[in-house]
Amino acid sequence: MEWQQLEYFQVLAKIQHMTKAAEKLSISQPALSRSIARLEMELGVPLFERQGRSIKLNRYGEIFVKRVHNIMREYQDGLHEIQELINPNHGEVYLGFLHTLGTNVVPDLIMHFRKQFPNIHFVLKQNHTHSQLKQLKSGELDLCLLAEMNVEKPIEWMELWREELYAIVPISHPLADRKTITIFELANEPFVLLKKGYALRIQIDEALNQAGLTPTITFEGDEVATVAGFVAAGLGVSILPDGEEINPNRMAKIKISDLKLERVIGMAWSLERYLSPGAKQFRQFILQYFKNKK
Missing domain, CATH: 1.10.10.10 (Winged helix-like DNA-binding domain superfamily/Winged helix DNA-binding domain)
Structure with missing residues (x-):
């Protein structure tokens, strides 16, 4: 027929x-x-x-x-x-991003983008880096905002920005008034970290391992806000990027002087997957947005 x-x-x-x-x-x-x-x-x-x-x-x-x-x-x-x-001024963008970017980075990006393209809609998925890469390869996502990882073709990754990582301690902690500390001053502290598998956790584990430290981990969380909340309650210290989750009235951020710790965030997409005109518009917008902020 x-x-x-x-x-x-x-x-x-x-x-x-x-x-x-x-x-x-x-x-x-x-x-x-x-x-x-x-x-x-x-x-x-x-x-x-x-x-x-x-x-x-x-x-x-x-x-x-x-x-x-x-x-x-x-x-x-x-x-x-x-x-x-396929209309460049309409359609949907399937965007994945780290939990830590959901507080302000992604909302700000979409807010500014929709001023130019109000008819492009978003389907949002928060997940850690490894899961995002799987969803990108399977075609569930168009674009991802994630931490730097070793990726292979057909995945393309481009750096967008870097952010320093700080020691985060409760405001009542003896180190809270310090401007800088060494990583070894945290050697005997209980740590609150993200769960294993998260890119930030992998990075921190590698940094501590290179320094010869085996931290005592008291709690593990799925989100930076959860980790920060446990630190604020006095249940341990952590290493995190600065952000709205770090309440200065309850926590202190301290520069780690003997390690250059920074998280690199970038955007990824698949070269083998069709990218709609709307998704291409958003990709170009992101690249220009962070280029202007440098």
Whole structure:
């Protein structure tokens, strides 16, 4: 069964006259007759009662035409949706990002972007770096904002910004008044960190390991806000980027003088996946946004 046969059948069912339907379709009457005959042969039943050149749907035709109308409507709806998606000023962007970027970075980006492109919508997914990369490869995401990782083609990663990591201690901690400390001054402190698998946790584990330290980890969390909350409650110290989660009334951030600790955040996308015009617009906007901030 061909799509063209369904189109011909739908027009003929509406006009109910072979010659007039052929004229409407800009084909010859014999060509239309052959197409309908092939369709009836494939279905195994006649669809029309023929009275000369005038024809009328029979009971099989009445049943089938309803289905054809639904098929055509679904096709048109799908075509419309796709056209909306590939319109550079419309469509959806599937964006993944780290939990730590959900407080202000991603909301600010989308707010500024939608001032220029108000009809582009977002589907947002927060996850750690490894999970985002899997979703990117599978096509579940268009773009990701994640920490620097070793990625291989077809994944493309581009640095956007860097942020220093600080020792974070409760405001009542003996070290809270210090401007700088060494990493070794935290050697005997209980630590509150993100769970294993998060890029930030991997980075901190590597830094502590290189310094020859094996910290005592009292709590592990899924989000920076959770880790910061435990630190503020006096349940340990941590190493985190500065952000709104670090309440200066409850915690102190201290520069670590003997280690250059910074988190590198970038954007990733797949070179093998189709990127809609809307997603390309947002990718270019992100690159320009952080270029202007440097």
